[in-house]
Amino acid sequence: MLKFLTRTRRPGKMDITDILSWLWLTLGTAVIAIPIAWAMLSSLKTQAEVNSFPPSLIPQSTVSTQVEGYDKDLSVWEWTQASGETKKVALVRRIGIKATVLDMEKPEKTFQVPISEITQLKDVHFQWSNYTDPLERFDFFTYIKNTVFVTVVATILTLLLNSMAAFALSKYKFRGKNAIFMLILSTLMLPLSVIMVPAFIVIVGLNLADNLWGVIFATVATPTGVFMLRQYMLTIPDDLIEAARVDAASEFRIYWRIVLPLCAPALAVLAIFSVIWRWNDFLWPLIVLSSPENYTLQIGLNAFQGQFSVEWHYILAMTVIALLPVTIVFLVLQKYITEGVAGSGVK
Amino acid sequence: MKNLSAFLFSILDKFMRLVELPTVYVQKKIGVQRMGYLFVAPNMVLFSLFVFLPVGLAIAYAFTGGTNMLIWDRPFIGLENFSRLLNCGSYMDPASCEFDLFWTAVHNTWWYTLLNATGTLVMALITAVVLNRLSKGKALFRSIFFYPVLLSPVVVGLIWKWFLARDGLLNALVLDLGGERTIFLLEVWWSRFWVVYVSIWFHMGFFTLIILAGLQAIPRDIYEAAKVDGTSEWRQFWRITLPLLTPNLLVVAVLLLIRSVQVFDEAWVLTDGGGPGTANTFIVQFIYQTAFSSEIRLYGLASAASVLMGLALLALTLIQVWLAKKAEY
Numbered sequence: 001m002l003k004f005l006t007r008t009r010r011p012g013k014m015d016i017t018d019i020l021s022w023l024w025l026t027l028g029t030a031v032i033a034i035p036i037a038w039a040m041l042s043s044l045k046t047q048a049e050v051n052s053f054p055p056s057l058i059p060q061s062t063v064s065t066q067v068e069g070y071d072k073d074l075s076v077w078e079w080t081q082a083s084g085e086t087k088k089v090a091l092v093r094r095i096g097i098k099a100t101v102l103d104m105e106k107p108e109k110t111f112q113v114p115i116s117e118i119t120q121l122k123d124v125h126f127q128w129s130n131y132t133d134p135l136e137r138f139d140f141f142t143y144i145k146n147t148v149f150v151t152v153v154a155t156i157l158t159l160l161l162n163s164m165a166a167f168a169l170s171k172y173k174f175r176g177k178n179a180i181f182m183l184i185l186s187t188l189m190l191p192l193s194v195i196m197v198p199a200f201i202v203i204v205g206l207n208l209a210d211n212l213w214g215v216i217f218a219t220v221a222t223p224t225g226v227f228m229l230r231q232y233m234l235t236i237p238d239d240l241i242e243a244a245r246v247d248a249a250s251e252f253r254i255y256w257r258i259v260l261p262l263c264a265p266a267l268a269v270l271a272i273f274s275v276i277w278r279w280n281d282f283l284w285p286l287i288v289l290s291s292p293e294n295y296t297l298q299i300g301l302n303a304f305q306g307q308f309s310v311e312w313h314y315i316l317a318m319t320v321i322a323l324l325p326v327t328i329v330f331l332v333l334q335k336y337i338t339e340g341v342a343g344s345g346v347k
Numbered sequence: 348m349k350n351l352s353a354f355l356f357s358i359l360d361k362f363m364r365l366v367e368l369p370t371v372y373v374q375k376k377i378g379v380q381r382m383g384y385l386f387v388a389p390n391m392v393l394f395s396l397f398v399f400l401p402v403g404l405a406i407a408y409a410f411t412g413g414t415n416m417l418i419w420d421r422p423f424i425g426l427e428n429f430s431r432l433l434n435c436g437s438y439m440d441p442a443s444c445e446f447d448l449f450w451t452a453v454h455n456t457w458w459y460t461l462l463n464a465t466g467t468l469v470m471a472l473i474t475a476v477v478l479n480r481l482s483k484g485k486a487l488f489r490s491i492f493f494y495p496v497l498l499s500p501v502v503v504g505l506i507w508k509w510f511l512a513r514d515g516l517l518n519a520l521v522l523d524l525g526g527e528r529t530i531f532l533l534e535v536w537w538s539r540f541w542v543v544y545v546s547i548w549f550h551m552g553f554f555t556l557i558i559l560a561g562l563q564a565i566p567r568d569i570y571e572a573a574k575v576d577g578t579s580e581w582r583q584f585w586r587i588t589l590p591l592l593t594p595n596l597l598v599v600a601v602l603l604l605i606r607s608v609q610v611f612d613e614a615w616v617l618t619d620g621g622g623p624g625t626a627n628t629f630i631v632q633f634i635y636q637t638a639f640s641s642e643i644r645l646y647g648l649a650s651a652a653s654v655l656m657g658l659a660l661l662a663l664t665l666i667q668v669w670l671a672k673k674a675e676y
Contacts (some may be wrong), residue, residue: 017580021477028474029491031548035510042509053514054522165390172383180387187398189664193609193631194657197638197649198404199397201416206396221393251382252370256363280499282612283631287639298501302616305505312509319505326497334490337497341553342560 036323043316044126050313061125065090067107077101077118089118130317134304139292140318143300147279150215150296155274157220159267165221166229167255171241181230188223192284200287214288215296219278225270232266233259269340272333276326297322405657408650414643421647428651449652451625452633459543459614459629460607466547468600471554476584478555479562489559493552500549504616507545508532532618535626542614542627549613550606554599561595562588594674601667605660611635630656 042050044059064073067090074090079101081087089101092110099118102110134140168174169181192199199218200209208214236259244254260267285296295303301322305315330337374382404418409428411421436443441450478489495503510516511531518528531537565588573583611631615621621628630652638649 017480021480024473024477025481025488029488032491032495034516035506038516039506039509051514054519055514055516161389161393164386168383168386172386173380174383177383180391183399184390184394187394189661190398190402190657191605191609191660193611193634194653194660195398195401195405197634197646197653198401198408200639201404201408201646202396202400204416217393218397221390221397226390245379250367250371251374251379251386252363252367255386256367276497280497280502282500283635287635298499301505302501305508305616306619312512315505316509319502323498323502326499327494330490330494330497334493335486338486338489338493338556341493342556 039316040320043130043313043320044128045130045313046125046127047311047313049127050316051310056122058124059126060122061127063121063123065104067102067104069107074102076104076121078121079113079118081117088121089113091118127313130313131321134314134318138304138314139295139300140297140304140321142293143295143297144321146212146294147297150212150281150285151275151278154216154220154278155271157216158222158225158274159271161220162222162225162270163229163260163263163267164255165226166233167259169226170230170233171236171238171259184223184226196283196287203288209288210290210294211288212294212296215281215285218284218288219281222274225274228270229263229266232263236262269336272329272337273340275329279325405650405653408647409654411647413647414645416644416646424647428647429655432648432651432655446648448625448628449630449633452628452630455539455625455627456608456610456629458539459546459610460604462543463546463607463610464600464603466543467551467554467603468596470547471551471558471599472596474551474555475558475562476588478559480580489556492555495549496552498549500612501616503545503549504613507541507548508617511541533623535623538618538623538626542617545613545617546607546610554603557599558592558595561592561599565591594670597670598667598674601663601670605663605667608656608660608663 041057041059042055045056046059046061048062049056049060063076065076067074070092074092077089077091077099079087079089088104090104090107092100092102094100094115097115098112099115100110100112101118102108135144165184169177169184203209203214203218206214206217208217240258240262241254244258249257280298281296282298282302285299286302289295289299292300292303297318301315301318304311304318308314370382370385373385377384407418408421410423410425411418412424412427413421415421431445432449434445435441435450438444438450441447441454444450474492478485478492481488498506512518513528513530517531522528529537531541569587569591570583573587578586609631610629614627614629615632618627621632634649634652634656637645637652
C-alpha cells in the first residue's frame with residue numbers, strides 16, 4: 001500500500017495525486033459555479049416560483065388555459081386516475097380535499113376529484129420581465145446610467161492623469177522626483193477604510209458631497225496605475241524623445257503623440273482594471289452619495305435589497321445585471337487580467 | 348464603428364491641441380526638464396486632497412470632540428477619544444468597556460482575520476499547487492478560480508444571501524439529506540462561519556494567482572533532479588516546494604492579514620449590517636456607523652478608531668516590507 005501511494009508518476013497513467021488534483025479542481029469549480037448559476041437561474045423565475053420551497057432547478061411557470069364560459073384563465077393539472085391512466089384537466093375551484101375540474105377535451109361538464117390525484121403542470125418559462133420591470137418601475141435605469149458615467153469618465157481620467165505622472169517620473173530629471181515617486185507608492189499603504197471619515201469631510205469641503213464627481217475625483221489618481229505605466233515607459237528609448245525634441249515638438253506633444261501611443265498595451269491593461277474597479281466600487285460611493293437619483297448600481301442595488309427584501313426576483317435580476325459587464329470583460333480579456341494580476345499584484 | 352472612433356479621436360486630438368498651448372508657454376518659462384512638475388501635478392493634487400490631507404485630518408480630528416464638521420468649530424480634547432475607546436474593565440470582555448460595540452468589533456475582526464487569513468492561505472496554496480502541476484487546462488481552471496475576485500461585494504453578498512436563505516438551495520439540500528432547516532444568517536455561529544466562507548470564496552483566486560506566480564519561479568530542474576532520484580510528489584512538495592515558497596507565502600500571509608482587518612463590504616451586505624445583533628460587526632463598520640449612519644455623528648471618535656486601525660495596519664505593512672526585502676535575497 002505504501003509503495004502504491006509513494007510510487008512516482010509514469011506518463012499516461014493516473015496516480016492518486018492526479019485523482020486528488022482533479023477532485024479538487026472539480027469540487028472547486030462546483031463550489032464557485034453553483035451559487036452563481038443558482039442566482040442566475042432564479043433571476044428568471046416568476047415571483048411565485050422564486051418563493052416556492054423546495055425550489056425547482058429550471059425556471060418554470062404554471063400552465064393555464066382559456067376555457068369558454070369562464071372569465072379567468074384556468075390552471076392545467078394532470079389527473080392520475082385509479083386505473084393509472086392520466087388525463088389533462090383544468091381546475092375550476094378547490095374546496096378542502098376535493099377539486100372541481102373539467103376535462104379539457106369535453107369542457108362542458110365539470111366533476112370532482114380528490115386533490116391527491118392531481119398534480120399541477122408546469123413548463124419551462126423565463127420571466128424576462130424581472131429584468132425590465134425594475135428599470136421601469138424603480139430607479140435602476142438611473143443607477144445604471146450613473147454607474148456607466150462614473151466608470152467611463154473615471155477610466156478616461158485615470159488613463160490620462162496616471163500616464164502623465166508616469167511620464168514625468170520616467171522621462172524627466174527634476175528635483176524631488178524620487179521623493180514624489182515614494183510618496184505616490186506610499187499611498188498604497190493607506191487604504192480607504194482608514195481615511196474614509198476625513199476623505200468625506202474633504203469632499204464636503206469641496207462641495208462635492210452627494211455628487212458623482214466626488215466619487216470620480218477621489219478615485220482617478222491610483223498608485224498602481226502610475227507604477228504600472230512608469231515601469232512600461234522606462235522601456236521606451238529616450239532617443240525617440242530626443243529626436244522629437246530636435247524636431248521642435250513641445251513636451252506635451254511628445255507625451256500625447258509619441259509616448260501615449262507607444263504605451264497602448266499598458267494603457268489597455270490599466271483601462272480593463274479601472275473599468276472593473278469603478279463598476280464594482282462600493283464603500284466610497286456609499287459614503288459620498290446620499291440621494292437615490294445619484295446612486296450607482298451597486299449602492300442602488302444594496303439599498304433596494306434592504307428596502308424590498310422580499311422581492312428576490314427583482315433583486316436577483318439586478319444582481320445579474322451588475323455582474324454581467326465584468327463577466328463579459330473577463331471572458332474576452334481573461335488572459336490580460338490574470339497576467340496583469342500575477343505580474344504586478346494589483347487587483 | 349471605425350468612422351465613429353476616428354471622429355472621436357479627432358475631436359480629442361483638437362482638444363489636446365488646445366491644452367498644448369498653455370503648456371508650451373510654461374515650457375518656455377521653466378525649461379524642458381522641469382516640465383516633469385507640470386505632468387505630475389494633477390495626480391499630486393488629487394493625492395494630496397484625498398490621501399495626504401485626510402491622513403493629517405484623521406489625526407487632527409482624533410484629538411477633537413463635539414459634532415461639528417468643520418475643524419475650527421471643534422474643541423480640542425486631547426487624548427479623550429482614545430482613552431474613552433480604550434476604557435475597559437477587561438479587554439477580553441467587550442461588555443465591560445465604555446464603547447462595547449468597538450470592542451465587540453475588535454474581537455470579531457480578530458477572529459475573522461485569523462480564520463480568514465489561515466483558510467484563504469491554505470486553500471489558495473493547495474489550489475496553486477494543483478494548478479501548477481496541470482499540463483492541460485491550466486489557463487481554464489486559473490480563470491474559473493479567479494472569476495469571483497472580479498465580482499462586486501454587493502453581487503457576492505446577494506448571491507450568497509440567496510443561496511443561504513430560508514428557502515434557498517442549501518436548505519433544500521439539507522432537507523433532502525434529512526437535516527433540519529436552518530436560517531443560517533440569523534444564527535450567531537452559522538453566520539460567522541458563512542461570513543468567513545464567503546470571504547474565502549470571494550478572494551481566494553487573487554492569492555492563488557500570486558502564489559502560482561511564485562511556484563512558477565521555482566526552477567524546473569530541481570524537480571527534474573528529484574524525479575531522477577525517485578522522490579515522490581508528496582515529498583517534493585514538503586522538501587522542495589514549501590521551503591522555497593516560504594518567503595513568498597509569508598508576504599502573502601501578511602497581505603492577507605492587512606486585507607482581512609479591513610473586512611466590511613461583502614460581510615455588511617451578506618449579514619444586513621453586521622447581524623445577527625452584533626455577531627458580524629467589524630471595525631470598519633464601527634467607524635462607518637460612528638461617523639456616517641448614527642444620529643449623532645462622532646467624527647472625532649471615528650477618527651480615533653481609524654487612527655488605531657491605521658497604526659495596526661502600518662505595523663503589518665512594515666512587517667510585510669521587511670519580509671519582502673528578505674524574500675528578495
